[in-house]
Amino acid sequence: MADSNAxxxxxxAFRKLPGVGAKSAARMAFHLLQHDRSGALQIARALDHAVxxxxxxxxxxxxxxxALCVTCANPQRDRSKLCVVETPADQAALxxxxxxxxxxxxxxxxLSPLDGVGPNDIGLQKLFDRVIPKDxxxxxxxxxxxxxxxxxxxTNFTAEGEATxxxxxxxxxxxxxxxxxxxRGVPVGSELExxxxxxxxxxxxxxx
Numbered sequence: 001m002a003d004s005n006a007x008x009x010x011x012x013a014f015r016k017l018p019g020v021g022a023k024s025a026a027r028m029a030f031h032l033l034q035h036d037r038s039g040a041l042q043i044a045r046a047l048d049h050a051v052x053x054x055x056x057x058x059x060x061x062x063x064x065x066x067a068l069c070v071t072c073a074n075p076q077r078d079r080s081k082l083c084v085v086e087t088p089a090d091q092a093a094l095x096x097x098x099x100x101x102x103x104x105x106x107x108x109x110x111l112s113p114l115d116g117v118g119p120n121d122i123g124l125q126k127l128f129d130r131v132i133p134k135d136x137x138x139x140x141x142x143x144x145x146x147x148x149x150x151x152x153x154x155t156n157f158t159a160e161g162e163a164t165x166x167x168x169x170x171x172x173x174x175x176x177x178x179x180x181x182x183x184r185g186v187p188v189g190s191e192l193e194x195x196x197x198x199x200x201x202x203x204x205x206x207x208x
Contacts, residue, residue, distance in 0.1 A: 007033070059130070061123060062088045062106040071095075071104060078102045080149040082131060084168060086110050086156055094154065102152070105130065110160040111167060124168065132175050143176045154182040 007029060014025035032040040056062070057069040064070070071077060071091075081102030085091050091104050109122040119125070131148045132140050151172055155161035169179045185203040186195050 056108075057106075060104045060106055061108060061126065062091055062104065076101075079147055081152060082148045082150070083152040083154050084127065084165075085154045086161065086164070090154065090156070107155070107164070110155060110158075111164045112160045119167065122164070124171075127168070128171065128175075131172060131177060140175065146177075148177075150178045150180060152180050152182065157184060 010029045011025045057064045059072040078101050084105050107122040153165040155165045
């Protein structure tokens with residue numbers, strides 16, 4: 001068995017990746033050191049460059065190399081609609097549909113009391129300040145003069161995602177904002193016989 005503090009450090013670093021356990025981390029470390037040292041250096045350089053260069057967009061909070069991400073800087077986007085998602089990966093998935101032309105706000109997480117993640121940990125106040133800006137006297141702008149007219153909640157349909165959507169929705173509706181939730185339904189091309197009962201139930205409730 002190899003004996004190296006450096007090797008152990010590399011293995012532990014790989015274990016920080018989601019879904020990577022001790023065996024998988026060790027296998028990746030051995031592979032790079034035995035068979036692809038140039039690849040290991042490329043990964044190291046890319047990681048260092050990304051960490052040094054990538055920051056949060058000043059408006060939507062997603063990851064970008066500029067002060068504003070490409071989406072927020074695009075004057076062709078519909079600025080009256082704001083879609084709230086949990087992660088940049090969720091944002092990318094919505095963008096690939098080509099069905100949405102509004103702007104985004106990326107929470108960078110979800111409410112999870114059991115994990116100690118509260119409203120302040122996912123930037124809810126930044127979201128509220130963007131959706132309902134205030135004047136110099138600290139008073140909210142009238143609804144008709146706000147840039148954002150609709151907030152679309154597109155958090156995941158997990159217990160934490162639903163709780164996050166509920167908290168955001170309640171807070172914004174109480175301030176006169178129009179709030180909608182991403183619809184749930186039967187997947188395109190599927191047969192009802194094989195769709196889980198929860199999905200069918202939600203499809204019936206949300207029918208149109």
